[in-house]
Amino acid sequence: MADGTVLVGASGKIGGRAVPGTEHAELRVLRRRRPWQLFSAALTLAVLATVAWSLVNNPNIQIDLVREYIFAPIILKGVLVTIYLTVVAIAVGVAGGVVLAIMRLSDNVVLSGIARFYVWIFRGTPMLVQLIFWAYAGAVYPMISIGVPFTGTVFWSAQTADLINPMMAALLALTFNQVAYASEIIRAGILSVDHGQSEAAHSLGMGPLRTMRRIVLPQAMRTIIPPMGNDVISMLKTTSLVSVIGGQDLMTTVQFIYSENFQVIPLLIVASLWYLFLTSLLAFPQSWLERRYGRGVALQNRGRV
Known part of the structure; x- marks a missing residue:
């Protein structure tokens, strides 16, 4: 499917092919694992945290004056x-x-x-x-x-x-x-x-x-x-x-x-x-x-x- 999910029906087939052990399984949704999504999210958060830390600790910004x-x-x-x-x-x-x-x-x-x-x-x-x-x-x-x-x-x-x-x-x-x-x-x-x-x-x-x-x-x-x-x-x-x-x-x-x-x-x-x-x-x-x-x-x- 377009959203990355796979439907397994009662027939135990995916795309016309039989899946062992699913002959009598009920209809369920199997989501594909996408480790790259977790990696990209963690990388983005790390970059944002680094930028925020550099801004807060930058002496040229003078956070004290901003607070004042x-x-x-x-x-x-x-x-x-x-x-x-x-x-x-x-x-x-x-x-x-x-x-x-x-x-x-x-x-x-x-x-x-x-x-x-x-x-x-x-x-x-x-x-x-x-x-x-x-x-x-x-x-x-x-x-x-x-x-x-x-x-x-x-x-x-x-x-x-x-x-x-x-x-x-x-x-x-x-x-x-x-x-x-x-x-x-x-x-x-x-x-x-x-x-x-x-x-x-x-x-x-x-x-x-x-x-x-x-x-x-x-x-x-x-x-x-x-x-x-x-x-x-x-x-x-x-x-x-x-x-x-x-x-x-x-x-x-x-x-x-x-x-x-x-x-x-x-x-x-x-x-x-x-x-x-x-x-x-x-x-x-x-x-x-x-x-x-x-x-x-x-x-x-x-x-x-």
């Missing part, structure tokens, strides 16, 4: 800012992505064209460029005003530099970019649902919005959750680019500290440990959502077996 800064208040503040940026960007990005995906799938040429143009702009330019652009938006529009167009009447105005500080620039760049990527993921999920589901809902008197909310999106979640979960983890790591505009996130804080004490490697290890911890936490809700929205498929596949 890993839970330092200034580091924890940067971690909270990173979490805040991620949560806001994902929440707004998913909400805007649903709207943009529906616009993209619309028969209205104007709405579909706007959605295509938006995705083309924000998915086609680097995240770093977008961050710097928002940080220096005041160079393009020094003043932001609200009034009657083409008449010169202004009801409210303020300087752009006062409104778009580094934190606001980071939020704008991350959310606008996330909307573009989330919309494509959601659009793919909607397209994965059979069109007959929508037709059946319409035959029952459901409107387009209700059909989308009650029928299409719940089924599309099975396709949306895995790539969206990866996108959330990617967004968490992308927040490190905010350091180029001084957004006070984890990476910005780490760079500020090692620019003063010149302990680059220990502080980069601190940042890496926090990013690993946060991304590991995000894997749990993703797994739970995948199980929840994949229950019907799991039961169906189990029935086939």
Whole structure:
């Protein structure tokens, strides 16, 4: 068999050949011994243990400094800012992505064209460029005003530099970019649902919005959750680019500290440990959502077996 097992039947034959002493044996499974699997696993563990030991005992890493800064208040503040940026960007990005995906799938040429143009702009330019652009938006529009167009009447105005500080620039760049990527993921999920589901809902008197909310999106979640979960983890790591505009996130804080004490490697290890911890936490809700929205498929596949 493909999994390396051998079936011995009541006839006492394997592959048509009789096996002595098995004339009256019951059906059982014999697993082939694979000593190379145990050897490769032991070798891998030995290599990992050696690497871990060399890192812990390497004086250049300075484990004492890592322990000193890993839970330092200034580091924890940067971690909270990173979490805040991620949560806001994902929440707004998913909400805007649903709207943009529906616009993209619309028969209205104007709405579909706007959605295509938006995705083309924000998915086609680097995240770093977008961050710097928002940080220096005041160079393009020094003043932001609200009034009657083409008449010169202004009801409210303020300087752009006062409104778009580094934190606001980071939020704008991350959310606008996330909307573009989330919309494509959601659009793919909607397209994965059979069109007959929508037709059946319409035959029952459901409107387009209700059909989308009650029928299409719940089924599309099975396709949306895995790539969206990866996108959330990617967004968490992308927040490190905010350091180029001084957004006070984890990476910005780490760079500020090692620019003063010149302990680059220990502080980069601190940042890496926090990013690993946060991304590991995000894997749990993703797994739970995948199980929840994949229950019907799991039961169906189990029935086939």
